[in-house]
Amino acid sequence: MKVAILGTGYVGLSTGVALAEIGHHVCCIDVDEKKIARLKQGKSPIYEPGLEELLVKNLAAGRLRFTTSHREGISGAEIVILAVGTPQSNDGAADLTYLEQAARDVAVHLQQDTIVVIKSTVPVGTNDKMKQLIEAYCSEDVSIQIVSNPEFLRQGSAMKDTLEADRIIIGCDDRKAGDKVRELYRPLNVPVVMTSLRSAEMIKYASNAFLAMKISFINGMANVCEAVGADILDVAKGMGMDKRIGNSFLQAGIGYGGSCFPKDVQALYHTTKQHNVDFGLLGETMELNEQQRVLLVKKAFERFNGKIAGKKIAMLGLAFKPETDDMREAPSIPISLELTRQGADVIAYDPVATSNAQKILGNRIAYAKTIQEAVAGADAVLIVTEWDEIKQLEPSKLVEDMNEAIIFDGRNCLNEEKIRSCSKIEYYPVGRPAIIKYAGK
Ligand SMILES: NC(=O)c1ccc[n+]([C@@H]2O[C@H](COP(=O)([O-])OP(=O)(O)OC[C@H]3O[C@@H](n4cnc5c(N)ncnc54)[C@H](O)[C@@H]3O)[C@@H](O)[C@H]2O)c1
Secondary structure: OEEEEEOOOHHHHHHHHHHHHOOOEEEEEOOOHHHHHHHHOOOOOOOOOOHHHHHHHHHHOOOEEEEOOHHHHHOOOOEEEEOOOOOEOOOOOEOOHHHHHHHHHHHOOOOOOEEEEEOOOOOOOHHHHHHHHHHHHOOOOOOEEEEEOOOOOOOOOHHHHHHOOOOEEEEEOOHHHHHHHHHHHHHHOOOEEEEOHHHHHHHHHHHHHHHHHHHHHHHHHHHHHHHHOOOHHHHHHHHHOOOOOOOOOOOOOOOOOOOOHHHHHHHHHHHHHHOOOOOHHHHHHHHHHHHHHOHHHHHHHHHOOOOOOOOEEEEEOOOOOOOOOOOOOOOHHHHHHHHHHOOOEEEEEOOOOHHHHHHHHHHHOEEOOOHHHHHOOOOEEEEOOOOHHHHOOOHHHHHHOOOOOEEEEOOOOOOHHHHHOOOOOEEEOOOOOOEEOOOOO
16 A cells, blocks of 8 residues: 655654555655655664664665655555654643644645544544544545554564554544555554544553553552562562463553653543543552652662762663663653752763753763763662663672662662672662662761
8 A cells, every 4th residue: 555654753653664564655754854864864763673674674675765745745645644743731731733733734735535544642532623624724625534543662662563563453433444544454463453533542541541550550569568678579470470460560660751651641631630530540640650750869868868969870771761762751851850959960871862861961960981981989870771781780890880889770670699699789679678788988
């Protein structure tokens, strides 16, 4: 099929590459000229494992094109997919400005009957509104069918998640249009749920809110475990073996971040308020997460008896999670702001997110090129993102050049046995008993 995609972010680009990989002819459109120039050369503007290889392969095969021209990109497309951003607006609702603009961009260039698929995460009722908007701006006598097809990929495994999704949700009022979108994805051999537009829109929010709630729940449990002397790893293992609970998303840590969970829970909460539905659990989920994001600062404050000013703190990891360079809503941001507000000197290391972090944190903190450079002379290490190279660190080596051998592990990712074999260390995980082999200076 001939497909056009508006937006070459994490979702639009992964979808475009995946659809080309399964044999469709895809044109990806973006208003960002720099991005498109890079993509035309086969270079991915985002860090996503496996994406660039498939990008190069499908460009060479002639199944994938990139343009900044909506007219050129949409021309002849049977299906147009909207995958532009829907960030959070000031009142917590989803900001639909980009989507509305994208819908107008499509409308004015449509020259044939077309199925418009909305892949962006949007509040219930948005697909209906976009249909009206496109019809209002359509210059030609063409018919539009709208299909809601929310995306569930995770950054860091976007290609794999797109090609091997758990399910594909297709929401439509027009069955023929829905069937055509089902046909688009058929080569992926993924289970499909066909539903109404509104249910499809809601499935996305319900899924993200549930996962965020699961994270906040286990983090809340971790805090209780710490208070009563239980170990959250054992508690989560025991809980997760119950098939009704499942063991994923039960890793206690310093909260969720990224471009989806925070804004999606907030947007759903906003919807509940608009409709006078009492759903306090969503508010609690967000509140717990806010507290958890600065848990390591609280722990450091207590350990240093409130005297953080002048301490050199090494922060390992900046990205909101491993395998991505995305800094949106990363816990490293509030941690950096709070530590520096209290007068600490923060030096951070991340294998890929440093330049994105610099755009947000500027020179408020320093940036190291290696882990060794970050930890040299540090009074404490904060583990913020569980990159493989951080997980595999030898704790005895890590603390060698530190001023004080104090580690706050926000992801419970260092090897416990290796920690125990250190002769001098203070190790503070989340929701687990601390290991203290040395009382510091
Ligand atoms: N990132 C994720 O992990 C993820 C997962 C599932 C769903 N989603 C949802 O998918 C949507 C897109 O997310 P993303 O992370 O890919 O966004 P993004 O911000 O990475 O990319 C959006 C892209 O759209 C482009 N754009 C904006 N207006 C345009 C227009 N009129 N025409 C063409 N291009 C335009 C921007 O330049 C940008 O490159 C959001 O609604 C998000 O909530 C994201």
